[in-house]
Amino acid sequence: MLHETEKLHFECTQCGRCCCGGGEYHVFLNAQEAERIRAELALSKDWFRRRYLQRLDSGELTVRLHASGRCGFLDAQGRCRVYAARPTQCRTYPFWPEVLRSKATWRAEAARCEGIDRGAVVPLAQVRAALLAQRAYEAGMG
Template sequence: MSSSSGFERRFACTGCGKCCTGRGSYVIEVSRREQRRIQRFLGIGRDWLRRRYVFRFDDERESVRMHANGDCVFLEEGKRCRIYAVRPAQCRTYPFWPELETRQAWRAEARRCEGILLGKSKITVRAE
Protein backbone atom coordinates (compact mmCIF):
# COMPACT_ATOMS: atom_id res chain seq x y z
CA MET A 1 0.00 0.00 0.00
CA SER A 2 1.40 3.40 -0.89
CA SER A 3 1.87 6.03 1.75
CA SER A 4 -0.37 8.42 -0.16
CA SER A 5 -3.42 6.18 0.28
CA GLY A 6 -3.01 5.37 3.97
CA PHE A 7 -0.99 3.13 6.21
CA GLU A 8 -1.16 -0.32 7.73
CA ARG A 9 -1.33 -1.00 11.43
CA ARG A 10 0.13 -4.30 12.58
CA PHE A 11 0.08 -5.66 16.10
CA ALA A 12 0.98 -8.91 17.85
CA CYS A 13 0.89 -8.92 21.63
CA THR A 14 4.20 -10.02 23.15
CA GLY A 15 2.88 -10.09 26.72
CA CYS A 16 5.36 -7.43 27.85
CA GLY A 17 2.76 -5.58 29.98
CA LYS A 18 3.94 -2.12 28.91
CA CYS A 19 0.41 -1.17 27.89
CA CYS A 20 -0.54 -1.56 31.57
CA THR A 21 2.33 0.43 33.08
CA GLY A 22 3.32 4.00 33.75
CA ARG A 23 0.46 5.81 32.08
CA GLY A 24 -0.01 8.38 34.84
CA SER A 25 -3.40 10.08 34.67
CA TYR A 26 -4.61 7.66 32.00
CA VAL A 27 -8.00 6.05 32.62
CA ILE A 28 -9.21 2.56 31.76
CA GLU A 29 -12.95 2.99 31.54
CA VAL A 30 -14.84 0.07 33.06
CA SER A 31 -18.60 -0.36 32.62
CA ARG A 32 -20.96 -1.73 35.27
CA ARG A 33 -21.28 -4.94 33.27
CA GLU A 34 -17.49 -5.31 33.12
CA GLN A 35 -17.31 -4.62 36.85
CA ARG A 36 -19.78 -7.44 37.54
CA ARG A 37 -17.67 -9.83 35.47
CA ILE A 38 -14.55 -8.78 37.38
CA GLN A 39 -16.38 -9.25 40.71
CA ARG A 40 -17.45 -12.77 39.77
CA PHE A 41 -14.00 -13.63 38.45
CA LEU A 42 -12.28 -12.43 41.64
CA GLY A 43 -15.05 -13.67 43.95
CA ILE A 44 -15.52 -10.27 45.60
CA GLY A 45 -18.44 -7.96 46.31
CA ARG A 46 -19.23 -4.64 44.65
CA ASP A 47 -18.16 -2.59 47.68
CA TRP A 48 -14.75 -4.25 47.79
CA LEU A 49 -14.29 -3.81 44.04
CA ARG A 50 -15.09 -0.11 44.30
CA ARG A 51 -12.88 0.45 47.34
CA ARG A 52 -9.84 -1.34 45.95
CA TYR A 53 -10.00 -1.37 42.18
CA VAL A 54 -12.34 1.24 40.67
CA PHE A 55 -12.85 5.00 40.95
CA ARG A 56 -15.34 7.45 39.45
CA PHE A 57 -13.59 9.91 37.14
CA ASP A 58 -16.60 11.98 36.09
CA ASP A 59 -20.35 12.10 36.74
CA GLU A 60 -21.12 8.96 34.76
CA ARG A 61 -17.96 6.94 34.19
CA GLU A 62 -15.62 4.81 36.27
CA SER A 63 -12.05 3.65 35.73
CA VAL A 64 -9.75 0.93 36.94
CA ARG A 65 -7.43 2.38 39.59
CA MET A 66 -3.75 2.90 38.95
CA HIS A 67 -0.92 2.66 41.46
CA ALA A 68 1.06 5.83 42.22
CA ASN A 69 3.64 4.78 39.60
CA GLY A 70 0.90 4.61 36.92
CA ASP A 71 0.68 0.81 36.77
CA CYS A 72 -2.75 -0.82 36.63
CA VAL A 73 -3.87 -2.32 39.96
CA PHE A 74 -4.52 -5.63 38.21
CA LEU A 75 -0.97 -5.94 36.90
CA GLU A 76 0.85 -8.66 38.82
CA GLU A 77 4.49 -9.62 39.17
CA GLY A 78 5.88 -10.74 35.85
CA LYS A 79 3.72 -8.11 34.11
CA ARG A 80 0.70 -10.42 33.88
CA CYS A 81 -2.90 -9.23 34.14
CA ARG A 82 -4.76 -10.68 37.10
CA ILE A 83 -8.11 -10.31 35.30
CA TYR A 84 -6.95 -11.05 31.74
CA ALA A 85 -9.91 -13.37 31.02
CA VAL A 86 -12.41 -10.63 31.94
CA ARG A 87 -10.39 -7.46 31.25
CA PRO A 88 -12.33 -4.37 30.13
CA ALA A 89 -13.04 -3.70 26.45
CA GLN A 90 -10.55 -0.85 26.45
CA CYS A 91 -7.80 -3.33 27.36
CA ARG A 92 -8.99 -5.97 24.88
CA THR A 93 -8.98 -3.52 21.97
CA TYR A 94 -5.54 -1.99 22.59
CA PRO A 95 -3.86 -0.60 20.50
CA PHE A 96 -6.70 -0.18 18.02
CA TRP A 97 -8.13 2.91 19.71
CA PRO A 98 -9.50 6.01 17.95
CA GLU A 99 -6.78 8.22 19.44
CA LEU A 100 -4.14 6.01 17.76
CA GLU A 101 -5.59 6.15 14.25
CA THR A 102 -3.17 8.70 12.82
CA ARG A 103 0.21 7.65 11.50
CA GLN A 104 1.93 10.01 13.96
CA ALA A 105 0.07 8.63 17.00
CA TRP A 106 0.63 5.02 15.85
CA ARG A 107 4.38 5.59 15.48
CA ALA A 108 4.57 7.29 18.88
CA GLU A 109 2.81 4.31 20.47
CA ALA A 110 5.16 1.93 18.64
CA ARG A 111 8.04 3.46 20.61
CA ARG A 112 6.25 2.36 23.77
CA CYS A 113 4.84 -1.01 22.66
CA GLU A 114 7.12 -3.66 21.20
CA GLY A 115 4.15 -5.51 19.64
CA ILE A 116 3.19 -2.67 17.33
CA LEU A 117 4.49 -3.22 13.80
CA LEU A 118 4.65 -6.98 14.44
CA GLY A 119 2.15 -9.60 13.42
CA LYS A 120 0.30 -10.71 10.37
CA SER A 121 -2.97 -8.97 11.07
CA LYS A 122 -3.20 -5.63 9.34
CA ILE A 123 -5.67 -2.84 9.53
CA THR A 124 -5.54 -0.33 6.73
CA VAL A 125 -6.27 3.22 7.72
CA ARG A 126 -7.27 5.82 5.15
CA ALA A 127 -4.95 8.71 4.44
CA GLU A 128 -4.96 11.45 7.05
Protein backbone atom coordinates in the same frame (compact mmCIF):
# COMPACT_ATOMS: atom_id res chain seq x y z
CA MET B 1 -7.13 6.57 8.74
CA LEU B 2 -3.97 4.51 8.61
CA HIS B 3 -5.63 1.09 8.64
CA GLU B 4 -7.41 1.91 5.37
CA THR B 5 -4.13 2.42 3.49
CA GLU B 6 -1.56 0.30 5.35
CA LYS B 7 -1.37 -3.29 6.51
CA LEU B 8 -0.95 -3.24 10.26
CA HIS B 9 0.96 -5.82 12.24
CA PHE B 10 0.20 -6.32 15.90
CA GLU B 11 0.72 -9.09 18.42
CA CYS B 12 0.07 -8.45 22.11
CA THR B 13 3.04 -9.63 24.17
CA GLN B 14 1.25 -8.92 27.47
CA CYS B 15 4.23 -6.83 28.54
CA GLY B 16 1.96 -4.50 30.54
CA ARG B 17 3.51 -1.25 29.29
CA CYS B 18 0.21 -0.04 27.83
CA CYS B 19 -1.25 -0.58 31.30
CA CYS B 20 1.05 1.90 33.02
CA GLY B 21 0.81 5.62 33.00
CA GLY B 22 -0.18 8.14 35.55
CA GLY B 23 -1.42 11.68 35.43
CA GLU B 24 -4.28 11.68 32.94
CA TYR B 25 -4.00 7.92 32.24
CA HIS B 26 -7.10 5.97 33.22
CA VAL B 27 -8.57 2.57 32.49
CA PHE B 28 -12.26 3.26 31.98
CA LEU B 29 -14.93 0.62 32.40
CA ASN B 30 -18.68 0.40 32.71
CA ALA B 31 -20.74 -1.45 35.31
CA GLN B 32 -21.09 -4.58 33.15
CA GLU B 33 -17.34 -4.79 32.60
CA ALA B 34 -16.70 -4.26 36.31
CA GLU B 35 -19.09 -7.11 37.14
CA ARG B 36 -17.44 -9.41 34.59
CA ILE B 37 -14.01 -8.70 36.09
CA ARG B 38 -15.30 -9.09 39.65
CA ALA B 39 -16.72 -12.51 38.75
CA GLU B 40 -13.42 -13.48 37.08
CA LEU B 41 -11.60 -12.67 40.33
CA ALA B 42 -14.34 -14.29 42.47
CA LEU B 43 -14.46 -11.36 44.90
CA SER B 44 -17.35 -9.88 46.84
CA LYS B 45 -18.87 -6.78 45.29
CA ASP B 46 -17.90 -4.56 48.22
CA TRP B 47 -14.29 -5.76 48.37
CA PHE B 48 -13.87 -5.51 44.61
CA ARG B 49 -15.30 -1.98 44.54
CA ARG B 50 -13.10 -0.78 47.42
CA ARG B 51 -9.93 -2.46 46.15
CA TYR B 52 -10.12 -1.96 42.38
CA LEU B 53 -12.55 0.81 41.39
CA GLN B 54 -12.75 4.56 41.69
CA ARG B 55 -14.97 7.31 40.32
CA LEU B 56 -13.44 10.38 38.77
CA ASP B 57 -14.85 13.82 39.55
CA SER B 58 -16.59 13.53 36.17
CA GLY B 59 -18.45 10.47 37.48
CA GLU B 60 -16.67 8.04 35.16
CA LEU B 61 -15.81 4.63 36.57
CA THR B 62 -12.14 3.66 36.35
CA VAL B 63 -9.74 1.02 37.59
CA ARG B 64 -7.84 2.16 40.67
CA LEU B 65 -4.18 2.58 39.78
CA HIS B 66 -1.22 1.85 42.02
CA ALA B 67 0.77 4.89 43.19
CA SER B 68 3.27 4.08 40.41
CA GLY B 69 0.54 4.53 37.79
CA ARG B 70 0.26 0.80 37.05
CA CYS B 71 -3.17 -0.72 36.47
CA GLY B 72 -4.48 -2.40 39.61
CA PHE B 73 -5.03 -5.64 37.70
CA LEU B 74 -1.37 -6.18 36.83
CA ASP B 75 0.48 -8.87 38.74
CA ALA B 76 4.05 -8.55 40.04
CA GLN B 77 5.42 -9.57 36.62
CA GLY B 78 3.33 -6.92 34.85
CA ARG B 79 0.84 -9.41 33.40
CA CYS B 80 -2.89 -8.78 33.38
CA ARG B 81 -4.70 -10.93 35.94
CA VAL B 82 -8.03 -10.35 34.19
CA TYR B 83 -6.92 -10.62 30.55
CA ALA B 84 -9.87 -12.82 29.53
CA ALA B 85 -12.33 -10.34 31.10
CA ARG B 86 -10.47 -7.07 30.41
CA PRO B 87 -12.42 -3.87 29.60
CA THR B 88 -13.24 -2.68 26.06
CA GLN B 89 -10.52 -0.04 26.31
CA CYS B 90 -7.95 -2.81 26.75
CA ARG B 91 -9.53 -5.21 24.25
CA THR B 92 -9.46 -2.65 21.43
CA TYR B 93 -5.93 -1.32 22.02
CA PRO B 94 -4.01 -0.24 19.93
CA PHE B 95 -6.80 0.17 17.38
CA TRP B 96 -8.05 3.48 18.74
CA PRO B 97 -8.90 6.42 16.45
CA GLU B 98 -6.17 8.60 17.92
CA VAL B 99 -3.53 5.89 17.33
CA LEU B 100 -4.67 5.11 13.78
CA ARG B 101 -4.83 8.75 12.73
CA SER B 102 -1.53 8.60 10.79
CA LYS B 103 1.77 6.78 10.38
CA ALA B 104 3.26 9.24 12.86
CA THR B 105 0.70 8.45 15.58
CA TRP B 106 1.10 4.69 14.97
CA ARG B 107 4.91 5.03 15.23
CA ALA B 108 4.61 7.15 18.37
CA GLU B 109 2.48 4.44 19.99
CA ALA B 110 4.99 1.80 18.85
CA ALA B 111 7.55 3.49 21.10
CA ARG B 112 5.29 2.51 24.02
CA CYS B 113 4.03 -0.85 22.72
CA GLU B 114 6.42 -3.58 21.62
CA GLY B 115 3.55 -5.50 19.97
CA ILE B 116 3.01 -2.86 17.28
CA ASP B 117 4.59 -3.91 13.96
CA ARG B 118 5.10 -7.40 15.35
CA GLY B 119 3.42 -10.63 14.32
CA ALA B 120 0.98 -11.23 11.50
CA VAL B 121 -1.04 -8.65 9.63
CA VAL B 122 -4.23 -7.89 11.53
CA PRO B 123 -7.23 -8.41 9.22
CA LEU B 124 -8.89 -5.16 8.23
CA ALA B 125 -12.24 -6.46 9.50
CA GLN B 126 -10.71 -6.98 12.96
CA VAL B 127 -9.29 -3.44 13.04
CA ARG B 128 -12.63 -2.00 11.93
CA ALA B 129 -14.49 -4.05 14.55
CA ALA B 130 -12.15 -2.78 17.28
CA LEU B 131 -12.68 0.82 16.14
CA LEU B 132 -16.45 0.36 16.12
CA ALA B 133 -16.42 -1.23 19.57
CA GLN B 134 -14.30 1.58 20.99
CA ARG B 135 -16.45 4.29 19.41
CA ALA B 136 -19.68 2.62 20.60
CA TYR B 137 -18.25 2.28 24.09
CA GLU B 138 -17.19 5.94 24.17
CA ALA B 139 -20.60 7.04 22.86
CA GLY B 140 -22.28 5.09 25.64
CA MET B 141 -20.11 6.73 28.30
CA GLY B 142 -21.07 10.28 27.39
